[in-house]
Structures are given as C-alpha cells and as structure tokens.
Amino acid sequence: MTDESTHSAHWPAPLARGPVKATVTVPGSKSVTNRALVLAALASEPGWLRRPLRSRDTLLMAQALRALGVGIEEGIGPDGTGEAWRIVPDELRGPVTVDVGNAGTVMRFLPPLAALADGPIHFDGDPRSHERPLHGVIDALRTLGAGIEDDGRGALPLTVRGTGSLAGGPVTIDASSSSQFVSALLLSGARYNHGVEVRHVGGKLPSMPHIRMTVDMLRAAGAQVDSPEAGGERDVWRVAPGALLGRDLVVEPDLSNAQPFLAAALLTGGAVTVPDWPAHTTQPGDALREIFTAMGGSCELTEQGLTFTGSGRVRGIDIDLGEVGELTPGIAAVAALADSESVLRGVAHLRLHETDRLAALTREINGLGGDVTEIEDGLRIRPRPLHGGVFHTYDDHRLATAGALLGLLVPDVRVENIATTGKTLPDFPDMWHVMLGTRA
Numbered sequence: 001m002t003d004e005s006t007h008s009a010h011w012p013a014p015l016a017r018g019p020v021k022a023t024v025t026v027p028g029s030k031s032v033t034n035r036a037l038v039l040a041a042l043a044s045e046p047g048w049l050r051r052p053l054r055s056r057d058t059l060l061m062a063q064a065l066r067a068l069g070v071g072i073e074e075g076i077g078p079d080g081t082g083e084a085w086r087i088v089p090d091e092l093r094g095p096v097t098v099d100v101g102n103a104g105t106v107m108r109f110l111p112p113l114a115a116l117a118d119g120p121i122h123f124d125g126d127p128r129s130h131e132r133p134l135h136g137v138i139d140a141l142r143t144l145g146a147g148i149e150d151d152g153r154g155a156l157p158l159t160v161r162g163t164g165s166l167a168g169g170p171v172t173i174d175a176s177s178s179s180q181f182v183s184a185l186l187l188s189g190a191r192y193n194h195g196v197e198v199r200h201v202g203g204k205l206p207s208m209p210h211i212r213m214t215v216d217m218l219r220a221a222g223a224q225v226d227s228p229e230a231g232g233e234r235d236v237w238r239v240a241p242g243a244l245l246g247r248d249l250v251v252e253p254d255l256s257n258a259q260p261f262l263a264a265a266l267l268t269g270g271a272v273t274v275p276d277w278p279a280h281t282t283q284p285g286d287a288l289r290e291i292f293t294a295m296g297g298s299c300e301l302t303e304q305g306l307t308f309t310g311s312g313r314v315r316g317i318d319i320d321l322g323e324v325g326e327l328t329p330g331i332a333a334v335a336a337l338a339d340s341e342s343v344l345r346g347v348a349h350l351r352l353h354e355t356d357r358l359a360a361l362t363r364e365i366n367g368l369g370g371d372v373t374e375i376e377d378g379l380r381i382r383p384r385p386l387h388g389g390v391f392h393t394y395d396d397h398r399l400a401t402a403g404a405l406l407g408l409l410v411p412d413v414r415v416e417n418i419a420t421t422g423k424t425l426p427d428f429p430d431m432w433h434v435m436l437g438t439r440a
C-alpha cells in the first residue's frame with residue numbers, strides 16, 4: 001500500500017543507507033500482458049492469463065475489451081496459485097468509447113481489433129495521446145478496408161466504423177516512429193479475411209525485440225507468421241488468415257520494470273536478485289544484463305533468478321539504444337552518476353513517448369546540477385556532482401523511476417507525482433522502500 005507522501009505533490013526519494021542487498025519480485029510484463037489480452041480476445045476459445053500485470057495500462061486494455069464484449073474474469077487460477085484471468089472471447093460489438101489513457105499498446109493495438117467489431121468504436125485518451133503518432137495504424141487500416149473518422153492529424157481521437165470483418169491484405173507503412181504500428185497490425189491480422197502483410201519503409205525501425213515478441217506470441221497462439229528472422233524479406237511480416245487458439249500463459253516479470261532495482265545494486269555496490277528472470281525472452285529488458293555489466297557490475301542467472309552485483313564503480317557507456325528505447329530513462333539516470341561520459345544514441349523516437357523523454361531527462365538532470373545535452377538521436381551525459389531539488393516527471397512512469405534512482409545517491413531529491421509509476425508498476429514506492437529498508 002501507499003502512504004501519504006506517495007500522493008503528495010513531491011515524493012522524498014529515499015537515500016541508500018549503504019550497498020543495497022535485496023530480492024525483489026517484479027510484477028508481470030506490460031507488453032506481454034497487453035498482447036496476451038488482445039490475442040485471447042481474438043481467439044476462437046477461452047484462455048487463461050496467469051500473473052498478469054495489474055496496472056493502469058493493462059486495466060485500460062481489459063476495460064476496453066470488456067466493453068467490446070469480451071469476458072475477462074479476474075480471480076485465482078484453477079490450481080489455486082496466484083492471480084489468473086480467464087478470458088472468454090465473444091462477438092465484438094459497438095458502439096463503445098475506449099479510453100486509451102497514455103498507453104501506446106492500447107492506442108495502437110486496439111484500432112486494428114476494432115475494425116473487426118460490429119459498430120462504431122471511438123478512441124480517446126489523455127491529452128498526450130493526441131500527440132503520440134498513430135498515422136501508421138490509421139493509414140494502414142484504411143488501405144485494408146476499414147472506415148475511420150479522424151481529424152487528419154494521424155493521431156487520436158478517432159472512430160473506427162467496424163462492420164464485423166475486414167478484407168486485410170498487403171500494406172506499406174513507415175513505422176520508424178513506433179514499432180507498435182507493426183505489432184498492432186500483426187496482432188489482429190490473422191482474423192482479417194486475407195490476413196495481413198506489413199511492409200515497413202522509411203527510417204530505422206525501433207524496438208525490434210517488441211516486434212519479435214508479437215511474432216512469437218502469435219505463433220504460440222497458432223498463427224502462421226512469416227518474419228525476417230525466419231528467413232523472410234527484411235522489414236516485411238505476413239500473418240496468414242486463420243483461427244487463434246486460447247492459451248494458458250504465465251506472464252514473465254516485466255524486465256524493464258526490473259531496471260530501477262538492478263540499477264540500485266549497480267549504483268550502491270550492492271546485490272539485487274529478481275526471481276523468475278526468464279532464460280529466454282523477447283523482452284528488451286533482458287539487455288540490461290549486458291548494459292549494466294558494461295557500466296560496472298556483473299550478473300548471474302541461476303535457479304533463484306537474476307542476481308546483479310555492483311562493483312562500487314559505475315562507468316559511462318556509449319551505446320545505441322534503438323532496440324531497447326524504453327530503458328533509456330533509467331540508463332540516463334545511472335549515467336549521470338557514473339565516473340565518465342555517456343552517449344545514448346538511436347532513440348530520437350523517444351521524443352514522442354509518454355513525454356518528450358530526451359527533453360525531459362535533459363531538463364530534469366540539469367535542474368539538479370547535471371550536464372546533459374540533447375544530440376540529434378539521443379543524449380550526451382557528462383557526470384557532475386548533483387544537488388537536491390524537485391525532479392519533474394511529466395506523467396511519465398520511467399521519468400519517475402529515474403528520479404528515484406538519482407535520489408539514491410543525491411540527498412533531498414523530491415520526485416513530482418511518483419504515483420505516475422502506476423502506468424506499469426503501481427507498487428513502485430513501496431517496493432523501493434522495502435528494498436532499501438527505509439520504511440519505518
């Protein structure tokens with residue numbers, strides 16, 4: 001549970017009392033949970049989702065699917081262990097209004113599903129959702145036969161006028177601003193009459209592991225998918241038309257949300273174990289093993305999970321984070337406390353995330369005395385002695401956890417709106433205090 005300081009405007013980030021030694025159980029992956037919900041909703045039979053993430057982004061997804069007619073029963077699994085949701089697909093029907101909040105996965109993944117519904121589905125969300133790019137999904141759906149009303153800006157709000165089925169077929173998009181355009185079209189593609197073929201043209205595609213996650217989960221649900229990794233053409237994916245199976249899926253811990261806890265071990269020269277770290281995964285957070293090792297720690301994957309151990313020294317890094325962009329705010333915070341310069345590249349598209357993350361990280365770290373400059377596609381971070389102050393978060397969960405990380409070593413950092421971590425990790429403030437042993 002939370003205490004009053006969680007909800008007050010500024011959360012006093014606790015200082016580490018020494019090397020952090022803890023085991024931290026991290027809740028389920030946002031990206032896996034929201035893909036699993038979409039695929040289960042489109043399946044031809046009921047399925048189970050075990051250890052789903054319960055956070056703002058996933059509850060918005062569940063709420064939208066329920067409104068469309070899908071049964072989602074929340075409870076304990078049949079074997080009595082842990083939370084499990086039973087998902088019972090049904091005919092998708094409008095009229096419905098979907099609140100996407102500021103969830104990229106909801107605003108991108110659901111319009112292609114809504115094109116299969118019977119009736120109008122209206123999409124709207126937080127003010128920021130009107131600025132996040134959606135043109136790849138809107139233009140593609142029109143090409144594939146869907147009726148869409150929007151204001152021509154390639155963003156929300158919009159209405160999909162579903163007729164119960166969609167022709168589907170080939171489509172070309174520029175997904176350089178978000179890999180979620182590709183994932184969105186593939187996830188619903190098996191249910192289109194001709195399936196879907198998505199061809200990306202334009203700048204480099206970001207977040208490839210997330211597209212691989214989509215392909216893997218589609219295949220596990222019985223879909224036939226051609227992809228570049230399986231010998232297909234570069235930047236082209238094909239999903240054949242066909243039924244999807246109901247699955248019984250255990251959601252992996254969210255490895256991107258494990259980041260602040262592992263970073264605490266790195267920054268304090270401590271050791272943090274995250275149980276249930278998967279041996280094989282498409283989650284981008286798995287790259288933290290390598291990245292944080294390069295920044296000065298070491299890690300070991302055992303039956304107990306992943307243990308990351310800091311060495312007491314934190315090194316800067318020069319790295320392209322294009323594949324793992326959502327790790328950037330946490331890496332930037334560590335880099336600001338390192339003993340040498342860092343350059344984080346390949347993440348220009350972060351300007352269109354929950355907030356303009358490059359501008360926000362620059363402003364906020366510099367506000368504490370740091371020396372961060374924006375480069376064309378990322379950040380240059382020169383460590384400086386930092387001082388306390390308010391760390392603004394712009395309704396961005398990963399800015400909030402980045403502020404908490406700085407506060408481990410810098411006295412009197414106050415994080416604005418720590419509750420925004422609820423987008424993907426509602427228990428963050430409590431988990432942080434428990435890890436640090438700072439709760440009275």
Ligand SMILES: O=C(O)C1=C[C@@H](OP(=O)(O)O)[C@@H](O)[C@H](O)C1
Binds near residue numbers: 030104177180207211
């Ligand atoms: O498909 C997904 O689950 C995600 C893809 C990525 O989006 P972008 O490609 O827009 O960066 C990532 O940043 C986001 O947090 C989750």
Ligand SMILES: C=C(OP(=O)(O)O)C(=O)O
Binds near residue numbers: 102103326353424
């Ligand atoms: C970019 C992110 O989220 P979204 O799914 O809203 O795009 C993120 O979680 O870092």
